[in-house]
Amino acid sequence: MSDKAAVTKRRQFLRGLAAAGGAAVALSVIEKLGASPETALAEHEARIQNAVNANADPATLDSLERMRVELVEALKKPANQRRWIMVIDLRKCVGCSACTVACVAENKLPPGVVYRPVIDEEIGAYPNVTRRFLPRPCMQCDNPPCVPVCPVSATFKRPDGIVAIDYEACIGCRYCITACPYAARVFDFGEAYTDGTPSGPAAVAGAQARGYEAAANFEYGNRYPRQKGESPIGNARKCHFCIHRIENGMLPACTTTCIGRATYFGDANDAASLVSELIAQPNVLRLKEELGTEPKVHYLM
Template identity: 40%
Template sequence: MSEHAVKNSALSSGKRWGMTVDINRCVGCQTCTIACKHANDTVPGVQWRKVLDVETGKFPNVQRMFMVVGCQHCAEPPCVPVCPTGATKQRDDGLVTMDYDRCIGCASCAVACPYQARTIVHKEEFYYGEETVQEKAVAHKDRFGVAQKCTFCISRIDDGLAAGLDPGVDPEATPACAASCITQAIQFGDFNNPDSIVSRLVTERDYFQMHPELGTDPQIKYLCNSPAVPSRDPVDADNNDDTMSN
């Protein structure tokens, strides 16, 4: 069994783990991406946590925002029923897991995922051409030729719960991306607990989910109360070539 499929702690019973991402707070610094790579030792070209640079609207009423994306740990994950071997499963606490030992690399889950959250790596590559001492020490040979994705740092959650810690409150028990976010744009917690920070945020703030029309009910919810960048009405000077050239 792989490290991401073996744990299913009874301590998670009755919980629904998820995240909120405040797009008004995110500055696109990519700290979450680096923290994820460090915590999960992903190979070159593989990012379980990505930050998209998005522009919306039409000039002059435009906005620029940063979207933190990855596995959405959907309440109705389309990747689970298409897996022919049961390598992809959903725990009682909502986390969608991968068992690398069962996966045959058929990519059915990757095709089914509407969020492009899964990657299959067939060739071993290193950051500096040859394997460094660090890469050798943290190598995950079981990830080659199989599907891999964000796990919400499942080992941190399970180990933290076993140690009496509170995921989303105690950094050691919180996914690396949320624990490292410099603006606290990413928050993690139990959506089944009305007193958790994520539950309070989605109650107090407007939010949206990615592709809600698909009925997957993603457990990453994006907070969006106000425009990320304030706009203004155009003035004549905006269209004056002489003004623009000065």
């Protein structure tokens, strides 16, 4: 066989291979697209349940699936034996703010209310410049300065360590907001994204948006429809690690949405959990540790 013929044959072979590969990929994409979200979710749930049942080696699972398995396990324990913590790997964070947006969507946060901003810091001088992104949820401090200042005990530390707010009790004095060293508490002034937008028949989209804004959120496992003068309007608000999701076996919205798997969540009282492994490293730090607040959000540098 001449060199030319050999080259032609190899090209034909590669072309055939590419076609077959492409068809296979296309088929799998079509298959995936064909599956309804419900089916995909059911499959995912089943995979997690199998892993739980089979006591699968966590190391073989994707980090998100592993954290789900561990979360479901932790929920079997009494609440006071769980210790929810968050670990954020700053080396993996690309500053996309997907976590911020997921949190806003999950908790239906109005304008001016944010639980998890991502602080963008520029480091160095040109030409040696880089950026560091610092997602800042509530630190769920073990020794929270915001709790003892509340005049009506509307904010408190739950048995699982999460610092919660009882919206129906909060009088809106904002003392807790001044007491938080992390600026993790905000006030809900009752604003809406549709404020000042046109209404009437010509603005159907606006009307729909208004309906969406009035829809209830499910913070702390309760329904809070957005109505004028009703809580959480007029209250202090903060990140609660998506307690309503956790208690239903789901990871916080910021954790599942993180495109770089930079946010980890789990039970620090479980020595075998992923988060326990991650915080046992020399490059771990917590913000403003000198204040003695004992934050439960850890950062990997």
